[in-house]
Amino acid sequence: MTQQALPATATGAPTDQARTVHGLTVIAIDTPSLGDRSYVAHDGEVAFVIDPQRDVDRILTALSDAAVQLTHVFETHIHNDYVTGGFALARHTGARYVVNAEDDVSFDRTPIRDGETVRIGRMRVTALATPGHTFTHLSYVLSDATTKEQIAVFSGGSLLYGSTGRPDLLGDDHTADLVRHQHASAQRLAALLPDDAELYPTHGFGSFCSSTQSAANASTIGVEKTSNPALTRDEETYVQELLGGLGAYPAYYAHMAPRNSAGPEKPDLSLPAKADPIELRRRIEDGEWIVDLRTRTAFAAGHTPGSLNFGLDGAFATYLGWLIVWGTPVTLLGETADDVGRAQRELVRIGIDSPAAHSTGGPALWTDGELASFPLATFADLDHALRHRPVVVLDVRRTEECVAGRIEGAVNVPLHELFARLDDVPAGELWIHCAHGYRASIAASILSAGGRRLVAVDDAFDNASETGLPLVSGQP
Incomplete structure (x- = not known):
């Protein structure tokens, strides 16, 4: 079970992936550069959100387009791969922020426990304890409040498309327990839900939170029963195969759970101050990171000596967050202000909130001497x-x-x-x-x-x- 290459897109936007069953609609909002999805579910009047990303303007746009009122924001778990937008979204809209009662957080929330149900218009949302990715992980079952029919499950980092969330992000001391919890949780979802229930995971689209990757873009409980190792393997086989295939994951993950437990505020996406070539050279000499956002072809042809190439056409934030010494000042070089803005949006998702400076144009405007290049x-x-x-x-x-x-x-x-x-x-x-x-x-x-x-x-x-x-x- 090997981790595959990450998707190449950079920003993520509301998708056309909206499915309506019995008058209840679920909209998937992708963040492909991190390999995650957030969800908006509504009945035409009121809505709830599952696992929103930090840049909540995308969520607000989806709500506005659907002309619905947000009443609840649910977290499946305290995330390890991104800074949540849930706290900020709830504060901005006045929605209830629903987080597992067992999670150790420093903010006021609406606590929820295994088996508890929340009524939202014509929707019922029931929490199911599905430990494995974390000890306090919850999945949320969406039912029609009138017919009681179970329509879908938002499985977070539990049951994914053809896989499960990885169980090793809380440290080696917990992995052996969590991997067995993960198998049991997948089995629980399969036993409690009908085969035609839609599966809506948060991870599994390139995220390193997933044990393995799948090309699937949609699935149901019934499909997973025939293909997912957590449902087709016995516990011991599943455990050995999963643990044998786990690779490295980004170093910045270590900073995400503490940030999410503290209740991250809405980020500032305004452009930082501009830097001239002399300042850029000084920042490089001081050991700061000057990040060139252009494509690798453009960078190789000519760049500011000492700058680093993390192109916006790839998994920009994942690899920058993985490599940087946390707290190192970052200056962004982009051909346009829009490029710098896209990079900022990516960085706030992993908790790098305030770039030190930026510059636009091209390397001739960023360099007070000769350009560097390589073939x-x-x-x-x-x-x-x-x-x-x-x-x-x-x-x-x-x-x-x-x-x-x-x-x-x-x-x-x-x-x-x-x-x-x-x-x-x-x-x-x-x-x-x-x-x-x-x-x-x-x-x-x-x-x-x-x-x-x-x-x-x-x-x-x-x-x-x-x-x-x-x-x-x-x-x-």
Whole structure:
């Protein structure tokens, strides 16, 4: 069970994924860069929200478009992969903020416990204890208040499409207990709900909170009974398979639960102050992060020396949050103010609220001297180089990806370990690759800033075998 590559889109917006059953509508609001979904459910007059992201303007737009009044905001759990917008949304709208009574939070909330039901217009929402992702995780069953028919379940980080939420985010001491809770919770949902009940998880669309990934965009309890390992494997088999497939997860997760337990306020998305080239150079010399938001192709062609490339066309916030030393000032460089605004929106979702500065335009406007650059290449180019001179192949994919298949002789330093393992990168001409090029460009920007001579492979790893490059599998 390996974690797959993250989606490439950057911002997330209200989707067209709205489903109406018995006059009750559920709208899915995607945040594809983090691999999560929030939900708005309504009966045409009143609504509730499940697991809202930090930038609640998207939720407010969906409510306005549906012309419904928000009365309740529900959290399935204290989230580990993003800063919630639930507290701020409830305060802004006057809705009740419904959080498990067992969660240790520092704000006033409407407590709820296993088996309790909330009536919202023609909707009934029943809390079900489904521990596994966390000890206090709840799922919420949506029923028609008139017919009592169970229509859907909002399963948070419990039962996902073809998977379950990972059980190891609270630390090694709890993983063995949580993974067995997770299996039991999935079984509970399957036993209590009809096969045609719609499944609406929060994670599982690229989120590292998911144990594995699925390409499914919708599912039901009945479908999951035939395909989900938590429902098709016995407990011991499920436990061993899941634990054997867990890989690394972003370091910034450690900061999310404490922030969510404190009740995060609505973020400020106004642009920070502008920085000129002299200030940018000073910030780089002071060890701050100057983040170039452009594509890897544009960055490679010319950039401010010492800047780092986290393009908006990839999992920008996930990898920046994973690599940065928490609290390091960040300055954003974008071609337009809209690009900087998109980046800010991504960053507030993981708790980086106030960029130090920004600049727009292009590298000629950001640099008071010569631009830096490095070449891009394909795997065919790498094959040619290896046949004619000694080069170092640096594979920055995660370890589990390398186990599945890698170039013989390549040095594996996963991107998230790069800063701590710079001494493990051999001397010589570096050819850096990942699965598609995004992570390779981040690594190239880091190593180029450190003075290394390198080439970034901007190609899909699936093409490596077609070039004749020798591939091996198993532990590096």
